[in-house]
Amino acid sequence: MPSPLVRTALPPSTRLEPGEGQLPRLTITNRLGRAEIYLHGAHVTAWQPAGRAPVIWMSGASAWDAGKPIRGGVPICFPWFGPHATEAAAPGHGYARLADWTLVEAVDDEQGATRLAFQLAQPVQSWQLWSHPFVATYRVTVRSTLDLSLEIHNTGAEAFTFEEALHTYFGVQDVREVSISGLEGVDYLDKVGGTARRSQGPDPIRFTGETDRIYLNTQATCTIDDAGTRRRIVVHKTGSDATVVWNPWVAKAKAMRDFGDLEWPGMVCVETCNVNVHAVTLAPGARHTMTATIAVLAP
Numbered sequence: 001m002p003s004p005l006v007r008t009a010l011p012p013s014t015r016l017e018p019g020e021g022q023l024p025r026l027t028i029t030n031r032l033g034r035a036e037i038y039l040h041g042a043h044v045t046a047w048q049p050a051g052r053a054p055v056i057w058m059s060g061a062s063a064w065d066a067g068k069p070i071r072g073g074v075p076i077c078f079p080w081f082g083p084h085a086t087e088a089a090a091p092g093h094g095y096a097r098l099a100d101w102t103l104v105e106a107v108d109d110e111q112g113a114t115r116l117a118f119q120l121a122q123p124v125q126s127w128q129l130w131s132h133p134f135v136a137t138y139r140v141t142v143r144s145t146l147d148l149s150l151e152i153h154n155t156g157a158e159a160f161t162f163e164e165a166l167h168t169y170f171g172v173q174d175v176r177e178v179s180i181s182g183l184e185g186v187d188y189l190d191k192v193g194g195t196a197r198r199s200q201g202p203d204p205i206r207f208t209g210e211t212d213r214i215y216l217n218t219q220a221t222c223t224i225d226d227a228g229t230r231r232r233i234v235v236h237k238t239g240s241d242a243t244v245v246w247n248p249w250v251a252k253a254k255a256m257r258d259f260g261d262l263e264w265p266g267m268v269c270v271e272t273c274n275v276n277v278h279a280v281t282l283a284p285g286a287r288h289t290m291t292a293t294i295a296v297l298a299p
C-alpha cells in the first residue's frame, strides 16, 4: 500500500498497511519489541517489549477517522494543550494529533532496534489559529524500551510560544490498585472541579476518583506500580518540566463518546509535557526537544 506520506524505504522490520478505518498504519516487529504507529497524528497505538504483555492502552471505542483524534496510545498534543486559549471551537490539545505526519526515516540498527522519524510542517486546514512556521520532528525507537522524542524547530522570523504533551495511555489491571511514585512533594494544578493548586505530599499517587492533574516544575522519572499484574512501568523524561496524570473515572468516561463506559479502570495517563506555566518560548531558528523513554520492569 504506497502512501505519499512515506518518503523513505521501509526496513525489514516495518510494514505499511491499512489499519483501522483504512488509515495507514506502520507495524514494526523486531527481535526486541513490537509497535504500531498511524501516520494520522504519528500516533503510537501499540508497543510491547518482546515476550511481554502490551504496555500501551487503546480504547475499544476509539474513532478511526482522519478528522478525529485516536483515543488511547500516544496522542501528540501541540501547539496547545487542552482547550484553545481563546477559540472554543478549536480542536482540544492542538492540531498535531489530527494531522497527517510524513515518515522521513526508518532504519533497523545494528542493535536490533527500529528507528523511525516523522515530520509535520505543512499547515493543515484550520491552521489559521497558529500561523508560526515550524518543523516538528518526532522520533520513535522501537526496542525493549519505547523511546519518543519530539523536536520543535522555529523556522520563522519571530519567536513563538507553544505547549506540548506526549499524552501516553498505559494499560493497568485496575487503576484503583495502582500507585505512581516520583512526584512526591511536587505541587500540582488540580483540574477536577476548577483549578486549585495543591501539593502531592509525601505519598505516591493513588486513585480514588476522577484525576486530572498538572504536576509543575518536575523533571522526575515516574514509576507506575500496577499491583494487579505486579508490573512496573517506568517513564523517564528529558526536556520536560511538567507531568500530567489523568484518569476520567465513571462519569467522565460515560460522557466521552470515544471512551467505553467501563474502560476507565484499565488505563492511566502519565504525560510527559510542557504545559501551562511551562509553555516553551522558541526564538527564531531555535529548537526544543522533549523525550520520554518507557521501560517495563517485569514482576
Ligand code: BG6
Pocket: 069, 082, 092, 093, 167, 191, 212, 213, 244, 246, 271
Ligand atoms: C488530559 C487532560 O491530558 O486529557 C484532560 O488533562 C482531558 O483534561 C484529557 O480530559 C483527554 O482529552 P481529550 O481531548 O483527548 O478528550
